[in-house]
Amino acid sequence: MPLPTPLRTRAKDALFYCPIILALLMIGFAFVVDSPVNIFAGFITILTSPAGLITDSIVVGGMGAAFFNAGCVLLYSTFLLKLVKVPFSGITLACLFLMAGFAMFGKDLWNIQPFILGGWLYSVYKREPFSRYIYTTMFGTSLCPIASEIGNLVDGPAKILVMLVVGVLIGFLLVPVAAFSVRAHQGYNLYNVGFAAGLLGMLFASLCKSFGYEFETQQKWSSGNNVMLGCWLALVFGLLIVAGILIEPNRKKYPHIMRHSGRLIADFVLLDGVGFSFINMGIVGFIGLAFLLIVGGEINGPTIGGIFTMCGFAAFGKHPKNVLPIMLGVLLSSFIMVHDISNPSVILAALFGTALAPIAGQFGWHWGILAGIIHASVVLNVGILHGWMNLYNNGFSAGLICIVLVPLIESIRTNATEERRF
Amino acid sequence: MKHATVITREKMSRILDELYTALFTAGANSIALNIKRWDDGFSISIESDYDPAMRNKIEHLSRFLQPEIRNASLEETYWALVGCDRTGEDSELMLVGQMLDSADVFIYEDRVRLALFKKYE
Numbered sequence: 001m002p003l004p005t006p007l008r009t010r011a012k013d014a015l016f017y018c019p020i021i022l023a024l025l026m027i028g029f030a031f032v033v034d035s036p037v038n039i040f041a042g043f044i045t046i047l048t049s050p051a052g053l054i055t056d057s058i059v060v061g062g063m064g065a066a067f068f069n070a071g072c073v074l075l076y077s078t079f080l081l082k083l084v085k086v087p088f089s090g091i092t093l094a095c096l097f098l099m100a101g102f103a104m105f106g107k108d109l110w111n112i113q114p115f116i117l118g119g120w121l122y123s124v125y126k127r128e129p130f131s132r133y134i135y136t137t138m139f140g141t142s143l144c145p146i147a148s149e150i151g152n153l154v155d156g157p158a159k160i161l162v163m164l165v166v167g168v169l170i171g172f173l174l175v176p177v178a179a180f181s182v183r184a185h186q187g188y189n190l191y192n193v194g195f196a197a198g199l200l201g202m203l204f205a206s207l208c209k210s211f212g213y214e215f216e217t218q219q220k221w222s223s224g225n226n227v228m229l230g231c232w233l234a235l236v237f238g239l240l241i242v243a244g245i246l247i248e249p250n251r252k253k254y255p256h257i258m259r260h261s262g263r264l265i266a267d268f269v270l271l272d273g274v275g276f277s278f279i280n281m282g283i284v285g286f287i288g289l290a291f292l293l294i295v296g297g298e299i300n301g302p303t304i305g306g307i308f309t310m311c312g313f314a315a316f317g318k319h320p321k322n323v324l325p326i327m328l329g330v331l332l333s334s335f336i337m338v339h340d341i342s343n344p345s346v347i348l349a350a351l352f353g354t355a356l357a358p359i360a361g362q363f364g365w366h367w368g369i370l371a372g373i374i375h376a377s378v379v380l381n382v383g384i385l386h387g388w389m390n391l392y393n394n395g396f397s398a399g400l401i402c403i404v405l406v407p408l409i410e411s412i413r414t415n416a417t418e419e420r421r422f
Numbered sequence: 423m424k425h426a427t428v429i430t431r432e433k434m435s436r437i438l439d440e441l442y443t444a445l446f447t448a449g450a451n452s453i454a455l456n457i458k459r460w461d462d463g464f465s466i467s468i469e470s471d472y473d474p475a476m477r478n479k480i481e482h483l484s485r486f487l488q489p490e491i492r493n494a495s496l497e498e499t500y501w502a503l504v505g506c507d508r509t510g511e512d513s514e515l516m517l518v519g520q521m522l523d524s525a526d527v528f529i530y531e532d533r534v535r536l537a538l539f540k541k542y543e
Contacts, residue, residue, distance in 0.1 A: 087491040128543075132498040179499060187503045265500045265517050270489060 011247050011274035015088035018243070018278070019078045019096040022236065026071030026100065029232055034064025043068055050152075051106040052145040052218050053388040054344060056301035058104070059220040066104055066301055073103035073112070077138060080116070084131040090267035090277055090315035095138050097281075097312025101305035102142070106391045111144040114164045118171020125172075133175050139193035139392075140174040143167075143201050146389035150204070153213060166204075174200055185402035187264030188362070190317050191355040194395015201386030201396075208387070215387030221344050222300040229299040233289050233307065240311075241282035248275020261361030262317035269315055277315040284314035284323060288351055291327055297347045306351025313354070322361035322368065323354040329372015336373075339380060349379045352394030356401065363409050374401055430542050433521060434464055439505035440518050441468060441483075441536070448480050449473025463523065463541035474532050484527035486515040487536070497521045 030039055042065025049060050057066035077099040081092060099107065119137025123130040130137075147170065151163030178196035189195055205215060245251050257276050260266045268277040288307035289299075297303060310318060330350035334341035341347065353375040360368020379397035383390075390396055438455070445453055445468075453470040472480055497520050504517050519525065526537040 086495060087493050089491065089493060089496075091493070091496060129494070132494045135495045136499055179502065182500055183502045187500070192499070264503055265496060267496070267516065270491070270516060 012088065014243060014247055014274055014278070015092065015269065016078070016082070018093065018240075019074055019100075021239075022097075022100065023071045023074040023078065025232075025236060026067045026074065030064040030067035030071065033067070033228070034062055038062055039064040039068050042066070046108050047110045050145065050148055050218065051108070051111060051391075052149065052215065053383060053391065053393060054105065054221060054302050054348070055145075055218045056105050056220045056222045057108075058222040058225070058301045063225070069108050070100050070103035072109050073107055074100040076109060080138075081134060084129070084134050086131045086134055088269075090269035090271075091135055091265070093269070093277070093281065094312040094316035095135050097308045099138060099141075101308030101312070102391055104301035104304045104308075107141055107144055111148060111167075112138075112141040114147055114167020115141045115144065115171035115174075117164075118168040118173075119175060121168065122172045122175045136175050136178045136193055137171060139191075140171055140178065140197060142194060142197045142391040142395075143170050143174070143204075143389060145391065146170065146201055146204055146387070149215060149387070149389060150208060153208075170200060170204070181399065182264065185399045186406060188358045188402040188406050189355050189395065189398040190262070190264065190313055190357065191352075191392050191395025191398060192264065194355070194390070194392025195399025197390045197392055198382070198386055198396025198399065201390040205385065205387035205389060215389060217383075217388045219344070221298065221302070223298040226293065226299045229304065230289065230293065233285065233299065233304070237282040237285035237289070237311065239282075240278045240285065244275045244278030244280075244282065246275075247278065248273060251275065251279065254279050258319045258321040260317070260319070261358050262319065262322045263358040263362055264317065266317045266358075267315070268317075268319075280319055281311045281314040283320060284318055285311035287320055287323060287327075291331075291350060292347065295331065295341045295347065295350075297342070298344075302344065302348055303351065306348055310351060310354055313357075318354055318357045319361075321365075322357035325360040325365040325368025326354050326356050326372040326375070327351075329353075329369040329374075330376040331372075332369065333373040333376035337377065339376065345380055346376060349376050349394060349397075352392075353379065353398065355395050355398040359402070359405065359409070363413065367405075367409055371401060371405060374405065427542055430464065430540060433501055433504075434466070434540060436501070436505035437518050437521060437538075437540070438466070440514055443505075444479070444483055444515060445470045445472065445534075448476045448483070463539055466536070466538040466540070468536040468538070469533065470536075471533050477529070480529055480534050483515060483534075484529060486519045487522065487525040487527055487538070489516070489519045492520055492523075494520075 042061030046061040046069050119133050120130050123133050147163045147167035150166045151159045178193045181196040182192050288310040327350045339346050356371045359371045382397050383393045449472050450470045456467040458465045523541045524539045528535040
């Protein structure tokens, strides 16, 4: 069993330049597929449009604007992390790839700002450096649609003020809720903030409904771009694997990364080194892409978000051995239940449901498949609780499943005497 | 300061839970613990024997407790996971390393000494 690889200077640099290069690839791709005028117009449309589930930015602003927005969000997030002097590791890659992915279907450069301000105010209130709360704050931008929805309750310039106040308030409240919610699922849900955001979103949505406001679901889902977007994604994942091979001299030991269950916190960069993490990210990204194409899904904003989130979290808990059973479970559910795999929500459930990968990693592939089957059902029914305003609906569902499933599995298995895995 | 000390104490108890379990897994039969409260934090001194055949586990422990980078945001979000799982994970020991402010690990032939420090929050 290899010891954690020391982070050499070149590898540390790679951690910073990886998201920068991805952002430049996104912005460059935007200008290849669209004209600057169209990109600018589409970008403004994205900034001013509602972002509830499921809103494909490619439909809202066009292909170029969607990629431009995602690239800008990624650049902004990367430099914000650098500004607050957070050391880059696996969680950084997970956070940044997630930010880029969700900027393809909901997040934009404008609607994430109140939440970041709220997280910063929380750090001021606690008299702690913002760097302590930066990840929770950035993950917490998942509730950005609710701020704009509540802002829509009023007219005129007050709309922006209401949106700001709600966003700041949620950003402020989410940090302690997320720190607590991790106890509920015991680290078996990789999207912990998604679970916390779901709980908080449920409260806000319930309050809004009590005042007579009804949330509207969106179904903006682009299609017909599989060849172009598939090639672009393959390029990104291929580059990650090549970078990993160049950084890691003992690349044949890559399978060792799969000894981890993936349960929080499995920061692969700290545990196994940058090179193995990059290789793993590329491979998991390819798995997400292959799954999507095999089941006949569309490569668009939301599915790119799902694949990017899988890829990012492949530096923070996911690997082929623990994601495949979950995806297989969701796929199997489509054969035995009423929902079809062609349903956009089910496809997203297969990609984002890999938040439950630690269940497969810890308890075995068969429990992973069961978790995937249950997730496909639960995720289709919990969105209504937060009015489809929590972009990490799958993280919310995964948290609820863990609360029920993990104690059941532990009670059935007699694993208390198992040797520790360190 | 009083509330902050309570939180630090709670974190300390979880860190100790994790370390005890790790040492017993490495074949320890006798563990001596000494905790001191200072103006700025707690110092922990642990001395333990271990099974020399499991020296690799102690070396792993040493590496996890002395990480190249300490990321305060990891501690802030995930510290509640330390010391609560029944099956055991190296990731939990890694988290312990992230929660400490300093750690020195001295490995001898069949004994190990840990000198740890955690500042008040």
